[in-house]
Amino acid sequence: MPTIEARIARLEAESQIRQLIARYCFTIDDRDIAAIRDLFAPDAVLKSADGVMNATGVDAIMAQYDGRFDALGPGHHFMHDVQLDFVGDGSQHATGRVIGHAELWRNGQMMVTAIRYDDTYRNTDAGWKFAERTIAFLYYVPIDKYPNILSTPLRNHAYAEPKPADFPERLPTWIAYEKSRGRG
Template sequence: MDDALLKRIDRLESRNEILELIAKYCKSCDDRDVPLLRSIFTEDAVVVSQDGMMEGIGRDGIMEMYRKRFEVLAISVHWTHDNIITFDENDPDRATGECFCHAESHRNGQTLVGSLRYDDEYRRTNGVWQFSKRTLKFLYYVPVEEYGEALGSKKRMRAYGDQRVSDYPETFECYNNWARHYEGA
């Protein structure tokens, strides 16, 4: 086989392995499968949320962050929808991605619903794809009884006892300026 074909095969296999990695994240969080969760992060990985409520530096720091979350979470369910994966042209063992997700959870006696995106960095080490960075960005994270009203507000972050402006889409240039593409049409 020529090098170009081998590269294409590697990309296809890697894409499937990264999609499985993303599914393992959901499974490990919802099942509280701590060994599985630990296995999907590189030793030097970072997990943060754009709103600053989550921060885990290094695998041990990430595991401590999730321990604290699991202590207050009852049941949770995460499901991912679409994934955009981009491979590094200069390094076949690195990729980035954007993962679209919904989540439901019960925390401190309150049922919450959320919609978020993960900005990911993936790294293949010893033939295994893992997360090297995961940044959570929330469209909304609200008590279920506030869901309808929250969608009509910029303050869609309501899971922590206050109301905060959401991470997106209002921060996206394209969201704020879409109409200019139709001017004069």
Template sequence: MTAELESRLRRVEDRQELAELVLLYFHVMDERDLDLLPKIFTQDAHLGSGDGVFDATGLDTIAETYQGRFDALGATFHYSHGLIVAFDDADPDVASGTLTGHAEVVRNGTPMIVGLRYADTYRRTSDGWRIANRVMSYFYYTPADRYVETMRTGDRNLAYGDPRPADWPSVLTGGDLSWLRSLANR
């Protein structure tokens, strides 16, 4: 096998492993299986959110953060719409990605629907690919019965009771689109 072919095959395998990693994350969240977090995050990982509510560094702190979230949530169901991955040309063990998805949740007894995006940095470890940095953002987070009303406004994040601005789309909020341009230009 040529070096070029071997390199291309490794990228295909890397993409498949990363796709499974982000799906595992959804299953861990829905099953509340915090013991599996080391299969998802690096020990020094960071978890943040576009609205600033999440800001946890280190696996133990991330587990505490998720436990607090689980305490406020009933049943959840997360599903992926796809992952876009860009590998770091300077370091074959680093990649960035954008994962889009939806979630159906019950928050404080209220059924809610969520349009979400994760901006990730992945790092290959001796145990495989893991998330080293994740920033969650929301297109909307609304009670299911208020979806139509909520979508007519820019304040589409109702996760915490009071209407807050949606994190995206960036074209409407003046956000940074460099991540999208870098993926489109590869």
């Protein structure tokens, strides 16, 4: 059984990572560029499941955010559930999945999106940072399309033409289940 010190260290690490995730939401919504930069390890990767976003290193990540912010007006990010798994003794590395949603102004209209982040965290001299963050969307739609959006796989309306959602239909577990039920 782990020592009380190791258990406390694990709880402190979890708290620090949860704070990192919360700071991400506030700094993105506030366009606090210096604080956004500080969230990522120097060699971090930020990408999207659809491949539109793909940056390595803090400078490239910040340039990518400049492009995102050019397309977005005000927004409000909400994170709902966080699943953390520590690697090894948990003192240096962890992985996580975060689900949430955002309300955004994009393309001249109010939009809402359901988000899933797949993260890797690293403990640095400056505390826990994102080492890798991949964003995926269940949907990204104008508010008026929201009521029926789950009836179609074409749920990403962030671009000129609707695209398939990143999940769940592409997940191996979803595909296997649907096949087991004679669908798909």
